[in-house]
Amino acid sequence: MTKDKALASYEEHLQAGGYAEKTVEAYLQTLGKIEWPLTLAGMEEYTNKYPPAAYSRLRAIINPFCDWVESRDNSRLDRLPKRRLPPSATPKTIRNAPSSTQVTALMLDAQKRSPELYAVLLTLARTGLRVSEVCHLNIEDYASEEKPPYITVRQGKGNKDRSVPLADAVVTAIEEQAFDSNNLTGKEPLLHNVNLNRWNPRAIQSALDRLCQGTNTPHLSPHDLRRYFATVLDRAGTRLSVVQALLGHSSVTTTMKYVRTNQEDVMNAYQKAFGGNGND
Numbered sequence: 001m002t003k004d005k006a007l008a009s010y011e012e013h014l015q016a017g018g019y020a021e022k023t024v025e026a027y028l029q030t031l032g033k034i035e036w037p038l039t040l041a042g043m044e045e046y047t048n049k050y051p052p053a054a055y056s057r058l059r060a061i062i063n064p065f066c067d068w069v070e071s072r073d074n075s076r077l078d079r080l081p082k083r084r085l086p087p088s089a090t091p092k093t094i095r096n097a098p099s100s101t102q103v104t105a106l107m108l109d110a111q112k113r114s115p116e117l118y119a120v121l122l123t124l125a126r127t128g129l130r131v132s133e134v135c136h137l138n139i140e141d142y143a144s145e146e147k148p149p150y151i152t153v154r155q156g157k158g159n160k161d162r163s164v165p166l167a168d169a170v171v172t173a174i175e176e177q178a179f180d181s182n183n184l185t186g187k188e189p190l191l192h193n194v195n196l197n198r199w200n201p202r203a204i205q206s207a208l209d210r211l212c213q214g215t216n217t218p219h220l221s222p223h224d225l226r227r228y229f230a231t232v233l234d235r236a237g238t239r240l241s242v243v244q245a246l247l248g249h250s251s252v253t254t255t256m257k258y259v260r261t262n263q264e265d266v267m268n269a270y271q272k273a274f275g276g277n278g279n280d
Contacts, residue, residue, distance in 0.1 A: 003036035010068060020159040022136055030061050038066060043085055059085045097231040097258075098217075098224050105215045106208075117207055119173040120191045120199055124222050126170045128229035128247050129153060131201045131222035140186030142174065151190070153248065162248050230258040 007028055014024045035042035047058045063084040103125055111118040123134055133153050141152045143163075150165045166174075179188075180196055189198035204222055212220055226247070233243050244255040 003032075006036075006069060007031060009072070010065060013068060018159070020155045020157075022132060022155060023157070023159075026132060027061050027065075030058060031065055034062065038069065040085075047085060056087070059087070097227040098220055100232075102215075102217050102220075103225070103228055106211050106217060106220070109211050109215050110207075113211075114194055115173065115176045115178070116192060116194050119170075119177050120204060121208070121211075121225065122170055122173045123191060124204075124225040125228055126167050127151070127164045128226050128233075129164065130157065130226065130248075131204055133248075134191060134222075135189075135199050135201060135204075137190040138186060139184060139188050139190050142190050144171070144175075157248060160248065160250075162245065164246055227258050230255070234259040 010031070011024060011028055014027060019027075034046050043062055047055050047062070050058060066084055107118065107122060107125070110121050120134060123129065124131065127134075129137075137151060137153075141154065143150050143152070148165045149171050150163045153162050153164060155161065174190065177192065178194075178196070191199055193199055193203065201222065208220055208222065212218065230243055230247060233246070234240070240252055240255060240259070243259065244252050247255060247258065249255045
């Protein structure tokens with residue numbers, strides 16, 4: 001089985017299994033970067049350059065694909081890896097959300113560089129969308145006339161749609177981008193680069209890397225801006241169930257991982273609820 005044939009057939013397998021279109025696209029993009037024929041050495045060479053969290057996500061994509069290839073092509077059993085990619089040996093750590101000072105510095109620098117870069121980063125930080133969701137937004141997903149304006153995330157993770165309101169600053173940033181208003185169909189990207197092309201996650205990460213270097217900010221990823229969004233909401237007193245809905249999490253347990261409550265937050269909340277000494 002050739003690589004192209006395997007990926008085409010696996011695409012049909014994922015679609016038949018009910019996977020969302022964007023999930024299928026992301027899986028195939030990842031699998032397409034792995035050297036063929038499949039070898040454990042080739043897979044490890046590709047995955048070992050990533051941090052533990054990313055490695056775990058790649059492993060969750062690659063290992064099921066290996067199982068599927070093995071089940072479909074018994075003639076290649078002797079050439080397939082005798083074992084799958086192992087779990088990461090590095091203990092999982094939960095990253096702190098970036099501070100408001102760090103995010104503000106990034107946004108100011110992005111605003112100087114281009115309205116398009118500023119719009120995509122501000123949208124990430126003020127909506128909590130996943131970077132893949134931001135990249136797939138179309139003009140038709142933007143309800144600009146509603147009060148408040150909102151965007152509709154179509155077929156997000158778990159194949160679910162959700163609506164996310166937009167702050168005034170995000171609305172202004174979106175509308176200050178350059179648009180080619182001729183013959184719009186609504187399918188054009190809502191957020192685009194300076195060439196009016198759709199952003200992709202790698203380009204956004206590269207832009208973030210440059211901004212972090214220019215502002216002496218520790219390395220940040222688009223997902224850190226999602227974590228920042230959740231933390232800001234939590235510290236503003238937003239109910240966890242609301243944060244969960246905005247982030248598009250199926251489980252509140254996942255949302256809790258985004259919101260890191262420190263001892264000061266605990267003490268302040270207790271004081272507010274029960275007073276100084278906790279007595280009724």
